[in-house]
Structures are given as C-alpha cells and as structure tokens.
Amino acid sequence: MSTPARPPAPRSRWRARLHEVIFESDTAAGRAFDVALQVAILVSVAVVVLESVADIRREHGEMLRAVEWTITIGFTIEYALRLVAVDRPWRYALSFFGLVDLLAIVPTYLALLLPEAHSLMVIRAIRLVRVFRILKLARFLGEAQQLAQALRASSRKIIVFLGGIVTAIIIMGAVMYLVEGEEHGFTSIPTSMYWAVVTMTTVGYGDIAPKTPLGQLLAAVLMIMGYGIIAVPTGIVSVELAKTPHAVSTQACPACSAEGHDVDAIHCKYCGAHL
Numbered sequence: 401m402s403t404p405a406r407p408p409a410p411r412s413r414w415r416a417r418l419h420e421v422i423f424e425s426d427t428a429a430g431r432a433f434d435v436a437l438q439v440a441i442l443v444s445v446a447v448v449v450l451e452s453v454a455d456i457r458r459e460h461g462e463m464l465r466a467v468e469w470t471i472t473i474g475f476t477i478e479y480a481l482r483l484v485a486v487d488r489p490w491r492y493a494l495s496f497f498g499l500v501d502l503l504a505i506v507p508t509y510l511a512l513l514l515p516e517a518h519s520l521m522v523i524r525a526i527r528l529v530r531v532f533r534i535l536k537l538a539r540f541l542g543e544a545q546q547l548a549q550a551l552r553a554s555s556r557k558i559i560v561f562l563g564g565i566v567t568a569i570i571i572m573g574a575v576m577y578l579v580e581g582e583e584h585g586f587t588s589i590p591t592s593m594y595w596a597v598v599t600m601t602t603v604g605y606g607d608i609a610p611k612t613p614l615g616q617l618l619a620a621v622l623m624i625m626g627y628g629i630i631a632v633p634t635g636i637v638s639v640e641l642a643k644t645p646h647a648v649s650t651q652a653c654p655a656c657s658a659e660g661h662d663v664d665a666i667h668c669k670y671c672g673a674h675l
Contacts, residue, residue, distance in 0.1 A: 416654070419652070423482070443467065443471060444468070444471045447467050472505055475505045482657070486653075488655045488671070495657065550640040553643070554636045554640040561632055561633060565600070569593050569596045570593060573589050576596065580610050580611065585608040599623060600623075600629060602623065604623075653670065658670040
C-alpha cells in the first residue's frame, strides 16, 4: 500500500501575513503595499530617464543619486522579504519576476565596484539595466494572463493572416518593380517589397514613391488595404479575449509565488503546493 502524502508543514503566522501583504492585494495592507511599490517603480524609472539628460545630471545629479539609492535600498529590503515569505525561495528567485527584481537592484551595487574614472561608459551601460524595474508593474495587471491566453488561442489565425500579408507584399513588390522600374527608385524586387511594407502599414517614409499613373493607382489600393489589415488582428484577438474567463484569483502561491490561479483552486497549478 502506498504511503499517504504528508500534509505540508504549517506556516508561521507572521510569514503567512507577510506573504499576504507582499504577494496579494485582496487586503487593505496588500493594496497599500502594491500602490506604494508602483509609485516607487515609476519614480525609479523617472530618475533613470532624467539622469540620462546631461544638463539635468549636472544640476541635480546628487539629488537623483540620493533618490536612486533610497529606492534601491527599499527594493533590496522588498526582495529579501519576498524570499522570506515563500516556502521555496530559490523557485521564486529563478522565476521571471524574481530575476527582474534582482536585475533591478544589482546594477546600483555593481557600480560601486567599478571605478568611474576608468569605466564610465561601462557603468552607464550597467545602470541602464535599472529600467527593468518597470517590468515589475506587470505583476499588478491581473488582465495580463487573460491577454496572453487570448494571444495563444489566436496565434494560428494570426500566423495564417501574416502569411497572406507576406504573399501580398511579395506580389506587389514584383508588380511595382515591373510597373515603375529602376528609373523611379524601384531598383529591385526587395526594394519594391520594402516600399510595399511601409505603404501597407501606412507609414510611408516617402524615400520611394511611384511616378506613373498605374503605380500610383496600385499604391492607393495598397494604402486602403493597409487600413483593413490593421483592424483584422485586433478583431481576432478581441474575439478570443471575449471567450477568456475573467474570474482569476488574487491568491499567490505561498511556496513559489505563482499567480493567476482559478477562483476555486486549492493547489498551485505550477508546484502543487496548498493555497
């Protein structure tokens, strides 16, 4: 006879409370933590953007660095608390958002180990990685998983649609190469295909333009097609999105911190831990 599975060890009350505040948003404390974290992320990204402007960096560099270090220390504490709150910290640390959290704080500390006088450009490049912090905003978009599911469900239709677009571009590129010719800038079929792409997407750089009446007629037809082409993928995804169930629990797994479980879920769909 098989031995029954051993029930998971009870979690301490303070760790359960910490997990509820940090990873979930169905309590007042959890919502306040989420709002505060979003504000800190946006401020941090704004600091990165402002620091890249030379005049602002010269005049307010010290203040920006002070704000950056304050936010970095705060994110470091948050990252440590997330590791403490879950039963399997390594699983969270190696997850997508775990790596994003790490990338958000490491460059600032790493910059201390590199002498700015000799490696200024390297430090600037490393500090740009802090922009990864904005990806952490995605954890608060409950609809993200619904959109991803709709995109997966409509992927085949979109691939078939894109195949038709590529075929039309090849045909139109060949036709315009024959109609306009090299004297009007359509020097090859690939060049004509490039023109077809920018025309169909309604960008129209203007570096190549048809000169003959027939070429201009074909260009007008392609531009009108472009408006319809933009609407088709949107309709496909919208239909799939309407089919996607909208009831998603705010409960995060206490073991691996995974989110997006069904409302009536008892165990985590990723690691099997009890919710």
